[in-house]
Amino acid sequence: MLRVYFDNNATTPVLPEVFEAMRPYFSEHFGNASSIHHHGQDTRAAVERARESVAELLGCRAAEIVFTSGGTEADNLAVFGVAPSGSHVITTSIEHHAVLNACKALEARGCSVTVVPVDGQGVVAPDDIKRALRPNTALISVMMANNETGVLQPIEAIGQVAAEADVYFHTDAVQAAGKVPIDVTRLGADLLSISGHKLHAPQGVGALYVRRSTKLEAMFYGGSHERSRRAGTENVPGIVALGKAAELARTGLERSDDRRLAAMRDRLEQAFLAIDETGVNSAGAPRTPNTTNIHFDHIEGEALVIALDLKGLAVSTGAACSSGAIEPSHVLTAMGLSPDRARASLRFSLGKQNTMDEVDFALSLVPQTVARLRELSPVYRKLEAARH
Amino acid sequence: MPEPKTIAVAMSGGVDSSAVAAMLRAQGHNVIGLTMQLWNQRRLSGHEGMPEQVAGRCCSLDDVYDARRVAETIGIPYYVVNREERFERDVIRPFVQEYLSGRTPIPCSLCNNHLKFDQLLIVAQQVGADQLATGHYARVAYDDRRGRWLLKRPADTSKDQTYFLFGLTQEQLSRTLFPLGDMLKPEVRELARQHGLALAEKPDSQEICFVPGGDYKRFLDAYLAEQGEKFPETPGELVTTSGEVIGEHTGVHNFTVGQRKGLGVATGSPLYVIQIKGGTGEVVVGKDEELFSTTLRAHRVNLISVGESDLRDPMRVSAKIRHRHPPAAATLQMVGPDEVLVTFDQPQRAITPGQAAVFYDGDVVVGGGWIL
Numbered sequence: 001m002l003r004v005y006f007d008n009n010a011t012t013p014v015l016p017e018v019f020e021a022m023r024p025y026f027s028e029h030f031g032n033a034s035s036i037h038h039h040g041q042d043t044r045a046a047v048e049r050a051r052e053s054v055a056e057l058l059g060c061r062a063a064e065i066v067f068t069s070g071g072t073e074a075d076n077l078a079v080f081g082v083a084p085s086g087s088h089v090i091t092t093s094i095e096h097h098a099v100l101n102a103c104k105a106l107e108a109r110g111c112s113v114t115v116v117p118v119d120g121q122g123v124v125a126p127d128d129i130k131r132a133l134r135p136n137t138a139l140i141s142v143m144m145a146n147n148e149t150g151v152l153q154p155i156e157a158i159g160q161v162a163a164e165a166d167v168y169f170h171t172d173a174v175q176a177a178g179k180v181p182i183d184v185t186r187l188g189a190d191l192l193s194i195s196g197h198k199l200h201a202p203q204g205v206g207a208l209y210v211r212r213s214t215k216l217e218a219m220f221y222g223g224s225h226e227r228s229r230r231a232g233t234e235n236v237p238g239i240v241a242l243g244k245a246a247e248l249a250r251t252g253l254e255r256s257d258d259r260r261l262a263a264m265r266d267r268l269e270q271a272f273l274a275i276d277e278t279g280v281n282s283a284g285a286p287r288t289p290n291t292t293n294i295h296f297d298h299i300e301g302e303a304l305v306i307a308l309d310l311k312g313l314a315v316s317t318g319a320a321c322s323s324g325a326i327e328p329s330h331v332l333t334a335m336g337l338s339p340d341r342a343r344a345s346l347r348f349s350l351g352k353q354n355t356m357d358e359v360d361f362a363l364s365l366v367p368q369t370v371a372r373l374r375e376l377s378p379v380y381r382k383l384e385a386a387r388h
Numbered sequence: 389m390p391e392p393k394t395i396a397v398a399m400s401g402g403v404d405s406s407a408v409a410a411m412l413r414a415q416g417h418n419v420i421g422l423t424m425q426l427w428n429q430r431r432l433s434g435h436e437g438m439p440e441q442v443a444g445r446c447c448s449l450d451d452v453y454d455a456r457r458v459a460e461t462i463g464i465p466y467y468v469v470n471r472e473e474r475f476e477r478d479v480i481r482p483f484v485q486e487y488l489s490g491r492t493p494i495p496c497s498l499c500n501n502h503l504k505f506d507q508l509l510i511v512a513q514q515v516g517a518d519q520l521a522t523g524h525y526a527r528v529a530y531d532d533r534r535g536r537w538l539l540k541r542p543a544d545t546s547k548d549q550t551y552f553l554f555g556l557t558q559e560q561l562s563r564t565l566f567p568l569g570d571m572l573k574p575e576v577r578e579l580a581r582q583h584g585l586a587l588a589e590k591p592d593s594q595e596i597c598f599v600p601g602g603d604y605k606r607f608l609d610a611y612l613a614e615q616g617e618k619f620p621e622t623p624g625e626l627v628t629t630s631g632e633v634i635g636e637h638t639g640v641h642n643f644t645v646g647q648r649k650g651l652g653v654a655t656g657s658p659l660y661v662i663q664i665k666g667g668t669g670e671v672v673v674g675k676d677e678e679l680f681s682t683t684l685r686a687h688r689v690n691l692i693s694v695g696e697s698d699l700r701d702p703m704r705v706s707a708k709i710r711h712r713h714p715p716a717a718a719t720l721q722m723v724g725p726d727e728v729l730v731t732f733d734q735p736q737r738a739i740t741p742g743q744a745a746v747f748y749d750g751d752v753v754v755g756g757g758w759i760l
Contacts, residue, residue: 303511303515306467306515376510
């Protein structure tokens with residue numbers, strides 16, 4: 001069966017160049033990067049080259065990059081690293097669970113947390129962040145791009161709020177890295193998370209940018225790896241892959257790959273908008289070029305995802321819980337979508353490997369499947385009857 | 389070989405539904421595995437001493453894991469759909485309400501009517517399946533003469549689940565398959581073994597899936613505490629069948645008809661709960677022989693093999709008043725809109741309001757209703 005993958009915000013395939021770059025670091029260059037002998041020196045050099053490459057993608061110094069096991073660990077390290085017990089933290093209602101649940105855990109440790117709402121387009125107002133400030137605010141954490149809608153937040157303005165208040169500012173840039181240019185200085189971020197597998201490196205590696213002079217409490221106790229900010233032997237093949245992926249992301253942005261993604265995304269949206277009672281969630285907000293979140297009213301997104309998967313198209317709705325069942329999206333709900341419309345929404349997220357032919361394949365399936373599901377929906381049939 | 393069809397299988401992670409999936413796949417059908425996530429087993433943990441997580445039950449992550457492994461072994465697509473809200477509305481809430489009103493509910497029938505053969509059947513249709521197959525021990529057949537779909541007892545009578553399926557409508561039956569209806573349980577386990585399914589030896593589930601350890605009182609406590617609802621006070625008197633007050637009790641939910649232990653009174657001869665009066669909170673107790681009666685009324689009736697008009701005249705049936713009850717000869721008659729009267733040839737012990745009465749004509753399910 002022909003299979004088309006439009007769920008790149010969940011994970012991306014490892015690009016062939018990335019795989020080639022990491023391949024020698026399993027059996028050939030296998031040393032522990034902390035060892036003093038040849039083998040260790042060999043992999044240490046590779047890790048540091050990767051660090052430089054990631055630093056270049058983010059516009060920071062190599063020494064400010066801490067490698068982690070992924071985006072979740074980077075988010076946790078940032079949140080727990082700078083918010084001492086008794087302090088106040090500001091975040092938003094549309095964050096990834098890696099941040100939201102870390103903040104919940106902070107509350108249990110005696111911190112207070114303000115969750116700032118978003119508007120109908122899913123955008124946070126910097127003024128709302130400013131108003132939430134308290135004398136004991138230690139951290140503001142606002143994501144750069146949302147995983148479900150692709151909405152880009154006004155990070156620079158929020159960075160200014162944080163700088164004026166002299167509060168640490170963390171941004172989860174997991175869904176932004178490689179899709180839009182990132183410059184930590186311009187953003188005013190003290191901490192910024194990225195994840196390897198969202199930009200064509202493998203799962204199990206990520207990084208946290210930590211601005212020099214940031215007082216960060218480590219989470220793990222162990223050796224003095226990563227300048228004592230993250231104990232544990234480095235995942236060398238993963239780090240090498242992340243370095244290569246960061247390099248490809250940077251050259252891709254220079255080559256305007258984002259415009260190719262946006263062209264595919266726009267074609268999808270145009271065709272979907274021709275279907276009755278269908279709309280783009282957050283259409284009025286600035287968004288990453290690869291993501292579109294569509295509501296096909298009167299259907300269940302869950303059923304559409306399954307029906308499309310059975311025909312070879314992989315897309316998603318909301319976030320999956322541990323059983324694999326679909327939960328109502330906290331992001332769409334926070335934007336004020338009705339539960340029905342949130343349940344009728346689907347995310348299509350494109351990647352570098354996707355082609356216009358694949359977009360056409362999707363367009364040959366989605367409208368007819370939506371029509372069939374609506375035929376089966378008693379609510380829709382009743383509405384149709386009332387209209388005629 | 390039957391004509392290949394697209395069939396959705398309701399997979400619970402147990403031996404029976406796994407064997408169904410493997411069997412239909414081997415027959416060349418296009419099989420889609422589905423599991424409903426109905427209840428978060430960890431939800432009430434921390435309330436009133438509920439355990440952390442209960443493995444090996446419906447909706448536990450272990451079961452979803454098992455079902456997923458089976459799907460992977462036999463090579464079929466598999467999906468989990470979330471119906472927690474529906475389950476709470478249509479099964480948990482009525483379950484709690486019934487107990488608090490002094491009745492003894494059967495959540496499995498509610499789950500079959502409102503979830504498995506409603507929601508899951510809809511999902512099956514949505515994803516393009518013609519039929520839904522489950523691992524229930526029952527048979528379904530079309531009767532040309534009557535022009536009706538029939539629900540029948542299975543070959544393995546010790547596993548008969550028709551009691552829980554009496555609520556199925558003609559529409560639901562027409563789209564349902566019970567592939568285990570002609571098989572014996574040991575054959576089903578053997579089939580699972582032959583297909584290399586690791587769970588072939590997994591024990592049968594026995595309890596109500598969301599009530600850990602079968603302790604429903606603890607569940608009621610924990611659920612109401614979680615909901616921030618006060619446990620309704622339903623204290624009342626313990627009264628003998630002759631009207632003598634012999635004690636008091638703290639709430640009607642502590643009793644079920646036929647119960648002997650835990651009455652909190654000491655008398656010479658053993659006493660049993662005969663009747664629970666939800667309205668006044670009175671719990672009537674008496675001797676074992678007083679538990680027997682020859683008639684019952686049931687409402688919210690679903691008829692399968694006959695129409696309502698067929699019951700204007702009394703019909704000879706055998707009737708079951710609980711899952712493990714041997715069917716007893718009786719006469720069935722419609723006595724009002726959506727209400728039947730069942731008159732047994734011999735008195736039956738502990739007819740319990742809230743349970744189902746299911747009527748059989750030989751191995752054919754005539755229909756059933758909820759005991760008043």
